[in-house]
Amino acid sequence: RLERLGARFEAASPLGNGQCSAPHPLTVTALADGVALEPAATLNCRAAEALARWTTEVQVAAQKEFGESLKSLALGGTYVCRGQNHDTDAKLSEHSFANAIDVMAYGFTKRASLKVTAAPDGTPEAAFLASARTGACTFFRTVLGPGSDAAHGNHLHLDLRERNAGHRLCQ
Template sequence: MKLRGRRAGRVSGNMALLLMLVSTAWAQTPTAPLPPPRPDRPVPTNPEPQTETPPATETPVEKKASEDNNAHTACLESLSKLGLRFETRPPVQEGRCSIGNPVLLSALANGIEVAPASLMACPVAESLARWMSEMVAPEAERQFQSTPTKLLIGTSYQCRDQRNGAKLSEHALGNGVDVMGFEFAKRPPLTIASQPESSPEANFQSAIQKAACPIFNTVLGPGSDADHGDHLHLDLRERKGDYRICQ
Protein backbone atom coordinates (compact mmCIF):
# COMPACT_ATOMS: atom_id res chain seq x y z
CA MET A 1 0.00 0.00 0.00
CA LYS A 2 2.85 2.34 0.82
CA LEU A 3 4.58 1.61 -2.55
CA ARG A 4 1.41 2.22 -4.38
CA GLY A 5 1.16 5.62 -2.67
CA ARG A 6 4.68 6.61 -3.73
CA ARG A 7 3.99 5.63 -7.34
CA ALA A 8 0.84 7.64 -7.33
CA GLY A 9 2.76 10.64 -6.03
CA ARG A 10 5.40 10.28 -8.71
CA VAL A 11 2.76 10.02 -11.41
CA SER A 12 1.00 13.07 -10.09
CA GLY A 13 4.27 15.01 -10.00
CA ASN A 14 5.18 13.96 -13.51
CA MET A 15 1.78 15.06 -14.78
CA ALA A 16 2.21 18.46 -13.16
CA LEU A 17 5.67 18.84 -14.70
CA LEU A 18 4.33 17.86 -18.11
CA LEU A 19 1.52 20.40 -17.90
CA MET A 20 4.02 23.10 -16.90
CA LEU A 21 6.24 22.35 -19.91
CA VAL A 22 3.28 22.41 -22.30
CA SER A 23 2.08 25.75 -20.92
CA THR A 24 5.54 27.30 -21.24
CA ALA A 25 5.92 26.12 -24.83
CA TRP A 26 2.50 27.52 -25.73
CA ALA A 27 3.31 30.90 -24.19
CA GLN A 28 6.58 31.12 -26.14
CA THR A 29 4.96 30.39 -29.50
CA PRO A 30 5.14 33.61 -31.56
CA THR A 31 1.82 35.08 -32.69
CA ALA A 32 1.30 36.24 -36.30
CA PRO A 33 1.26 40.06 -36.77
CA LEU A 34 -2.07 41.70 -37.50
CA PRO A 35 -2.53 43.05 -41.07
CA PRO A 36 -2.30 46.87 -41.45
CA PRO A 37 -5.63 48.72 -41.55
CA ARG A 38 -7.04 49.07 -45.06
CA PRO A 39 -6.97 52.67 -46.28
CA ASP A 40 -10.28 54.29 -47.19
CA ARG A 41 -9.08 55.00 -50.73
CA PRO A 42 -6.39 53.38 -52.79
CA VAL A 43 -3.18 55.37 -52.93
CA PRO A 44 -1.97 55.89 -56.53
CA THR A 45 1.43 54.53 -57.29
CA ASN A 46 2.56 57.82 -58.90
CA PRO A 47 0.42 60.65 -57.49
CA GLU A 48 0.48 63.82 -59.52
CA PRO A 49 1.23 67.03 -57.58
CA GLN A 50 -1.88 69.16 -57.15
CA THR A 51 -1.54 72.80 -58.11
CA GLU A 52 -4.06 75.53 -57.32
CA THR A 53 -5.40 77.50 -60.27
CA PRO A 54 -4.76 81.18 -59.57
CA PRO A 55 -7.94 83.30 -59.58
CA ALA A 56 -8.55 85.27 -62.75
CA THR A 57 -7.64 88.92 -62.39
CA GLU A 58 -9.12 91.81 -64.35
CA THR A 59 -6.92 94.09 -66.37
CA PRO A 60 -7.17 97.81 -65.56
CA VAL A 61 -9.21 98.33 -68.74
CA GLU A 62 -11.61 95.51 -67.85
CA LYS A 63 -11.93 96.77 -64.27
CA LYS A 64 -12.72 100.29 -65.47
CA ALA A 65 -15.32 98.97 -67.92
CA SER A 66 -16.93 96.87 -65.18
CA GLU A 67 -17.06 99.83 -62.79
CA ASP A 68 -18.55 102.07 -65.49
CA ASN A 69 -21.19 99.47 -66.31
CA ASN A 70 -22.15 99.06 -62.65
CA ALA A 71 -22.36 102.84 -62.19
CA HIS A 72 -24.55 103.20 -65.28
CA THR A 73 -26.89 100.44 -64.12
CA ALA A 74 -27.23 102.13 -60.73
CA CYS A 75 -27.90 105.48 -62.41
CA LEU A 76 -30.68 104.06 -64.59
CA GLU A 77 -32.28 102.50 -61.52
CA SER A 78 -32.12 105.88 -59.80
CA LEU A 79 -33.83 107.63 -62.75
CA SER A 80 -36.65 105.08 -62.61
CA LYS A 81 -37.10 105.49 -58.85
CA LEU A 82 -37.20 109.29 -59.25
CA GLY A 83 -40.08 108.94 -61.72
CA LEU A 84 -38.27 110.31 -64.77
CA ARG A 85 -39.41 109.51 -68.29
CA PHE A 86 -36.45 108.57 -70.48
CA GLU A 87 -35.13 106.18 -73.11
CA THR A 88 -31.73 104.50 -73.17
CA ARG A 89 -29.86 105.12 -76.41
CA PRO A 90 -26.83 103.46 -78.08
CA PRO A 91 -23.38 104.91 -77.33
CA VAL A 92 -22.50 108.04 -79.30
CA GLN A 93 -19.17 108.30 -81.12
CA GLU A 94 -18.65 111.26 -83.40
CA GLY A 95 -14.97 112.02 -83.90
CA ARG A 96 -13.69 113.15 -80.49
CA CYS A 97 -17.24 113.58 -79.22
CA SER A 98 -18.85 110.69 -77.39
CA ILE A 99 -21.34 109.55 -74.76
CA GLY A 100 -20.79 106.06 -73.40
CA ASN A 101 -24.31 105.40 -72.07
CA PRO A 102 -26.69 108.20 -73.12
CA VAL A 103 -30.32 108.65 -72.20
CA LEU A 104 -32.98 110.69 -73.98
CA LEU A 105 -34.75 112.60 -71.21
CA SER A 106 -38.33 113.73 -71.89
CA ALA A 107 -39.84 114.37 -68.44
CA LEU A 108 -38.87 114.83 -64.79
CA ALA A 109 -40.77 113.91 -61.65
CA ASN A 110 -44.33 115.19 -61.22
CA GLY A 111 -44.77 115.29 -64.98
CA ILE A 112 -42.48 118.28 -65.62
CA GLU A 113 -41.79 118.13 -69.34
CA VAL A 114 -38.27 118.47 -70.74
CA ALA A 115 -38.63 120.42 -73.99
CA PRO A 116 -37.29 119.38 -76.30
CA ALA A 117 -36.44 115.83 -75.20
CA SER A 118 -32.67 115.97 -74.72
CA LEU A 119 -29.81 113.51 -75.11
CA MET A 120 -27.32 113.47 -72.22
CA ALA A 121 -25.25 111.27 -69.96
CA CYS A 122 -27.29 109.57 -67.25
CA PRO A 123 -25.68 111.44 -64.29
CA VAL A 124 -26.67 114.78 -65.85
CA ALA A 125 -30.31 113.67 -66.02
CA GLU A 126 -30.11 112.55 -62.38
CA SER A 127 -28.62 115.91 -61.33
CA LEU A 128 -31.28 117.85 -63.24
CA ALA A 129 -33.99 115.86 -61.48
CA ARG A 130 -32.47 116.61 -58.08
CA TRP A 131 -32.09 120.33 -58.85
CA MET A 132 -35.66 120.66 -60.08
CA SER A 133 -37.30 118.79 -57.21
CA GLU A 134 -35.15 120.10 -54.34
CA MET A 135 -34.48 123.68 -55.49
CA VAL A 136 -36.49 124.91 -58.47
CA ALA A 137 -39.98 123.69 -57.55
CA PRO A 138 -39.87 124.97 -53.92
CA GLU A 139 -38.51 128.35 -55.05
CA ALA A 140 -41.21 128.67 -57.73
CA GLU A 141 -43.85 128.05 -55.10
CA ARG A 142 -42.23 130.63 -52.81
CA GLN A 143 -41.84 133.39 -55.43
CA PHE A 144 -44.75 132.70 -57.79
CA GLN A 145 -47.15 130.48 -55.82
CA SER A 146 -47.03 128.15 -58.79
CA THR A 147 -45.38 124.92 -59.84
CA PRO A 148 -43.12 124.47 -62.87
CA THR A 149 -44.61 122.39 -65.68
CA LYS A 150 -41.84 122.54 -68.28
CA LEU A 151 -38.03 122.82 -68.34
CA LEU A 152 -36.85 124.54 -71.51
CA ILE A 153 -33.52 123.22 -72.83
CA GLY A 154 -31.38 125.04 -75.40
CA THR A 155 -28.44 122.67 -75.89
CA SER A 156 -27.68 119.27 -74.40
CA TYR A 157 -25.44 117.00 -76.50
CA GLN A 158 -23.66 118.84 -79.29
CA CYS A 159 -20.34 117.89 -80.86
CA ARG A 160 -18.31 121.09 -80.60
CA ASP A 161 -15.42 122.79 -78.84
CA GLN A 162 -15.78 125.38 -76.12
CA ARG A 163 -16.70 128.83 -77.39
CA ASN A 164 -13.10 130.01 -76.94
CA GLY A 165 -11.86 126.94 -78.86
CA ALA A 166 -9.50 125.91 -76.04
CA LYS A 167 -10.78 122.36 -75.62
CA LEU A 168 -13.73 120.07 -76.19
CA SER A 169 -17.01 121.35 -74.76
CA GLU A 170 -18.79 119.37 -72.04
CA HIS A 171 -21.77 119.35 -74.41
CA ALA A 172 -19.67 117.16 -76.71
CA LEU A 173 -19.59 114.51 -73.95
CA GLY A 174 -23.27 114.75 -73.06
CA ASN A 175 -22.07 116.15 -69.77
CA GLY A 176 -23.80 119.53 -69.78
CA VAL A 177 -27.10 121.28 -70.57
CA ASP A 178 -28.17 124.86 -71.23
CA VAL A 179 -31.39 125.81 -69.44
CA MET A 180 -33.25 128.56 -71.32
CA GLY A 181 -36.25 128.98 -69.02
CA PHE A 182 -39.36 127.47 -67.41
CA GLU A 183 -43.09 127.28 -67.86
CA PHE A 184 -45.48 127.29 -64.90
CA ALA A 185 -49.01 126.23 -64.07
CA LYS A 186 -50.34 129.66 -62.96
CA ARG A 187 -48.13 132.32 -64.52
CA PRO A 188 -46.38 133.23 -67.79
CA PRO A 189 -43.11 131.48 -68.77
CA LEU A 190 -39.82 132.80 -67.45
CA THR A 191 -36.86 133.16 -69.79
CA ILE A 192 -33.37 133.26 -68.31
CA ALA A 193 -32.11 136.85 -68.69
CA SER A 194 -31.19 139.91 -66.66
CA GLN A 195 -34.29 140.42 -64.52
CA PRO A 196 -35.57 143.65 -62.89
CA GLU A 197 -33.77 144.08 -59.59
CA SER A 198 -35.59 142.74 -56.50
CA SER A 199 -38.43 141.39 -58.61
CA PRO A 200 -39.84 137.89 -57.93
CA GLU A 201 -38.26 136.83 -61.23
CA ALA A 202 -34.84 138.13 -60.19
CA ASN A 203 -35.13 136.51 -56.78
CA PHE A 204 -36.20 133.20 -58.32
CA GLN A 205 -33.45 133.16 -60.92
CA SER A 206 -30.72 134.12 -58.46
CA ALA A 207 -31.85 131.50 -55.94
CA ILE A 208 -31.98 128.59 -58.37
CA GLN A 209 -28.64 129.56 -59.92
CA LYS A 210 -26.91 129.51 -56.53
CA ALA A 211 -28.72 126.32 -55.54
CA ALA A 212 -27.34 124.56 -58.62
CA CYS A 213 -23.73 125.00 -57.42
CA PRO A 214 -23.65 122.12 -54.88
CA ILE A 215 -25.20 119.78 -57.47
CA PHE A 216 -23.29 120.66 -60.65
CA ASN A 217 -19.55 121.27 -61.01
CA THR A 218 -20.00 124.23 -63.37
CA VAL A 219 -22.77 126.83 -63.17
CA LEU A 220 -22.67 129.84 -65.50
CA GLY A 221 -25.45 132.34 -66.16
CA PRO A 222 -26.32 136.00 -66.58
CA GLY A 223 -23.59 138.12 -65.06
CA SER A 224 -20.82 135.53 -65.49
CA ASP A 225 -19.79 136.48 -69.04
CA ALA A 226 -21.23 137.62 -72.37
CA ASP A 227 -21.77 134.06 -73.60
CA HIS A 228 -24.19 133.07 -70.83
CA GLY A 229 -26.49 136.08 -70.61
CA ASP A 230 -29.57 134.22 -71.85
CA HIS A 231 -29.26 130.77 -70.25
CA LEU A 232 -27.90 128.75 -67.34
CA HIS A 233 -25.07 126.43 -68.32
CA LEU A 234 -24.90 123.40 -66.00
CA ASP A 235 -22.33 120.62 -66.32
CA LEU A 236 -20.56 117.86 -64.38
CA ARG A 237 -17.00 118.44 -65.55
CA GLU A 238 -14.52 116.84 -63.13
CA ARG A 239 -11.56 118.94 -62.01
CA LYS A 240 -8.64 118.33 -59.71
CA GLY A 241 -9.40 118.74 -56.05
CA ASP A 242 -13.17 118.76 -56.75
CA TYR A 243 -12.80 122.38 -57.92
CA ARG A 244 -16.09 123.98 -58.98
CA ILE A 245 -17.04 127.09 -60.94
CA CYS A 246 -20.16 128.92 -59.82
CA GLN A 247 -20.80 132.29 -61.48
Protein backbone atom coordinates in the same frame (compact mmCIF):
# COMPACT_ATOMS: atom_id res chain seq x y z
CA ARG B 1 -32.14 106.21 -59.17
CA LEU B 2 -33.63 108.22 -62.03
CA GLU B 3 -36.85 106.23 -61.84
CA ARG B 4 -37.08 106.86 -58.10
CA LEU B 5 -36.65 110.59 -58.84
CA GLY B 6 -39.68 110.46 -61.15
CA ALA B 7 -37.77 110.95 -64.40
CA ARG B 8 -39.09 109.62 -67.71
CA PHE B 9 -36.28 108.44 -69.97
CA GLU B 10 -35.09 105.69 -72.25
CA ALA B 11 -31.69 104.39 -73.26
CA ALA B 12 -30.38 105.77 -76.55
CA SER B 13 -27.80 104.44 -78.99
CA PRO B 14 -24.15 105.24 -78.23
CA LEU B 15 -22.99 108.59 -79.62
CA GLY B 16 -19.60 109.31 -81.11
CA ASN B 17 -18.01 111.82 -83.42
CA GLY B 18 -14.23 111.96 -83.25
CA GLN B 19 -13.27 112.82 -79.68
CA CYS B 20 -16.89 113.50 -78.74
CA SER B 21 -18.70 110.55 -77.23
CA ALA B 22 -21.46 109.33 -74.99
CA PRO B 23 -21.30 105.54 -74.75
CA HIS B 24 -24.52 105.14 -72.73
CA PRO B 25 -26.72 108.20 -73.35
CA LEU B 26 -30.29 108.60 -72.20
CA THR B 27 -33.14 110.50 -73.80
CA VAL B 28 -34.88 112.27 -70.92
CA THR B 29 -38.35 113.66 -71.61
CA ALA B 30 -39.64 114.62 -68.15
CA LEU B 31 -38.65 114.88 -64.51
CA ALA B 32 -40.51 114.64 -61.19
CA ASP B 33 -44.01 116.14 -61.03
CA GLY B 34 -44.26 115.82 -64.82
CA VAL B 35 -41.82 118.67 -65.49
CA ALA B 36 -41.34 118.38 -69.25
CA LEU B 37 -38.01 118.90 -70.99
CA GLU B 38 -38.52 120.88 -74.19
CA PRO B 39 -36.99 119.45 -76.31
CA ALA B 40 -36.03 116.10 -74.78
CA ALA B 41 -32.50 116.00 -73.36
CA THR B 42 -29.71 113.66 -74.45
CA LEU B 43 -27.60 113.20 -71.33
CA ASN B 44 -25.37 110.71 -69.59
CA CYS B 45 -26.81 109.16 -66.45
CA ARG B 46 -24.90 111.38 -64.00
CA ALA B 47 -26.01 114.59 -65.72
CA ALA B 48 -29.61 113.36 -65.94
CA GLU B 49 -29.61 112.57 -62.22
CA ALA B 50 -28.13 115.96 -61.32
CA LEU B 51 -30.77 117.67 -63.46
CA ALA B 52 -33.55 115.66 -61.83
CA ARG B 53 -32.32 116.45 -58.31
CA TRP B 54 -31.83 120.16 -59.08
CA THR B 55 -35.29 120.44 -60.62
CA THR B 56 -36.89 119.35 -57.34
CA GLU B 57 -35.22 122.40 -55.75
CA VAL B 58 -36.41 124.64 -58.60
CA GLN B 59 -39.94 123.35 -57.97
CA VAL B 60 -39.67 124.53 -54.34
CA ALA B 61 -38.49 127.98 -55.51
CA ALA B 62 -41.42 128.23 -57.95
CA GLN B 63 -43.88 127.53 -55.15
CA LYS B 64 -42.16 130.00 -52.82
CA GLU B 65 -41.85 132.89 -55.27
CA PHE B 66 -44.91 132.42 -57.49
CA GLY B 67 -47.21 130.09 -55.57
CA GLU B 68 -47.39 127.69 -58.48
CA SER B 69 -45.70 124.73 -60.04
CA LEU B 70 -42.91 124.43 -62.54
CA LYS B 71 -44.23 122.59 -65.60
CA SER B 72 -41.30 122.65 -68.05
CA LEU B 73 -37.70 123.55 -68.77
CA ALA B 74 -36.92 125.00 -72.20
CA LEU B 75 -33.53 123.63 -73.18
CA GLY B 76 -31.05 125.17 -75.58
CA GLY B 77 -28.75 122.20 -75.84
CA THR B 78 -27.56 118.95 -74.37
CA TYR B 79 -25.38 116.65 -76.51
CA VAL B 80 -23.55 118.41 -79.35
CA CYS B 81 -19.97 117.91 -80.48
CA ARG B 82 -18.33 121.34 -80.20
CA GLY B 83 -15.70 123.41 -78.47
CA GLN B 84 -16.40 125.52 -75.42
CA ASN B 85 -18.45 128.62 -76.24
CA HIS B 86 -18.81 127.31 -79.83
CA ASP B 87 -15.10 128.02 -80.48
CA THR B 88 -13.71 125.40 -82.86
CA ASP B 89 -10.20 125.88 -81.44
CA ALA B 90 -11.22 125.59 -77.78
CA LYS B 91 -11.19 122.56 -75.50
CA LEU B 92 -14.23 120.34 -76.06
CA SER B 93 -17.34 121.44 -74.22
CA GLU B 94 -18.99 119.08 -71.74
CA HIS B 95 -21.89 119.09 -74.23
CA SER B 96 -19.59 116.87 -76.33
CA PHE B 97 -19.97 114.10 -73.75
CA ALA B 98 -23.71 114.49 -72.95
CA ASN B 99 -22.54 115.94 -69.65
CA ALA B 100 -24.07 119.45 -69.92
CA ILE B 101 -27.44 121.18 -70.14
CA ASP B 102 -28.36 124.70 -71.24
CA VAL B 103 -31.59 125.95 -69.64
CA MET B 104 -33.13 128.82 -71.61
CA ALA B 105 -36.44 129.32 -69.73
CA TYR B 106 -38.76 127.98 -67.05
CA GLY B 107 -42.40 127.19 -67.81
CA PHE B 108 -45.11 127.36 -65.15
CA THR B 109 -48.68 126.13 -64.82
CA LYS B 110 -50.42 129.54 -64.79
CA ARG B 111 -47.96 132.33 -65.46
CA ALA B 112 -45.95 133.14 -68.58
CA SER B 113 -42.63 131.39 -68.99
CA LEU B 114 -39.58 133.10 -67.53
CA LYS B 115 -36.47 133.41 -69.66
CA VAL B 116 -33.07 133.03 -68.06
CA THR B 117 -31.83 136.60 -68.06
CA ALA B 118 -31.02 139.39 -65.65
CA ALA B 119 -34.20 140.42 -63.80
CA PRO B 120 -34.86 143.65 -61.88
CA ASP B 121 -33.62 143.45 -58.28
CA GLY B 122 -36.28 142.95 -55.65
CA THR B 123 -38.75 141.19 -57.93
CA PRO B 124 -40.08 137.64 -57.46
CA GLU B 125 -38.55 136.83 -60.85
CA ALA B 126 -35.08 137.90 -59.68
CA ALA B 127 -35.47 135.92 -56.46
CA PHE B 128 -36.58 132.81 -58.36
CA LEU B 129 -33.76 133.02 -60.92
CA ALA B 130 -31.18 133.57 -58.16
CA SER B 131 -32.52 130.65 -56.14
CA ALA B 132 -32.49 128.32 -59.16
CA ARG B 133 -28.97 129.35 -60.08
CA THR B 134 -27.57 129.11 -56.55
CA GLY B 135 -29.26 125.74 -56.05
CA ALA B 136 -27.66 124.43 -59.24
CA CYS B 137 -24.24 124.91 -57.64
CA THR B 138 -25.06 122.09 -55.21
CA PHE B 139 -25.70 119.56 -57.99
CA PHE B 140 -23.39 120.66 -60.83
CA ARG B 141 -19.66 121.42 -60.95
CA THR B 142 -20.08 124.25 -63.47
CA VAL B 143 -22.89 126.81 -63.37
CA LEU B 144 -22.67 129.80 -65.71
CA GLY B 145 -25.40 132.29 -66.53
CA PRO B 146 -26.18 135.95 -67.11
CA GLY B 147 -23.38 138.11 -65.75
CA SER B 148 -20.71 135.38 -65.85
CA ASP B 149 -19.63 136.13 -69.43
CA ALA B 150 -21.14 137.21 -72.76
CA ALA B 151 -21.56 133.62 -73.99
CA HIS B 152 -23.95 132.80 -71.12
CA GLY B 153 -26.05 135.97 -71.06
CA ASN B 154 -29.30 134.25 -72.06
CA HIS B 155 -29.14 130.81 -70.48
CA LEU B 156 -27.97 128.77 -67.53
CA HIS B 157 -25.18 126.36 -68.46
CA LEU B 158 -24.94 123.36 -66.12
CA ASP B 159 -22.31 120.63 -66.34
CA LEU B 160 -20.43 118.01 -64.36
CA ARG B 161 -16.89 118.64 -65.58
CA GLU B 162 -14.36 117.15 -63.18
CA ARG B 163 -11.83 119.64 -61.84
CA ASN B 164 -8.77 119.38 -59.63
CA ALA B 165 -9.49 118.92 -55.93
CA GLY B 166 -13.27 118.92 -56.59
CA HIS B 167 -13.26 122.63 -57.52
CA ARG B 168 -16.58 124.07 -58.67
CA LEU B 169 -17.15 127.01 -61.00
CA CYS B 170 -20.32 128.77 -59.93
CA GLN B 171 -20.78 132.20 -61.55
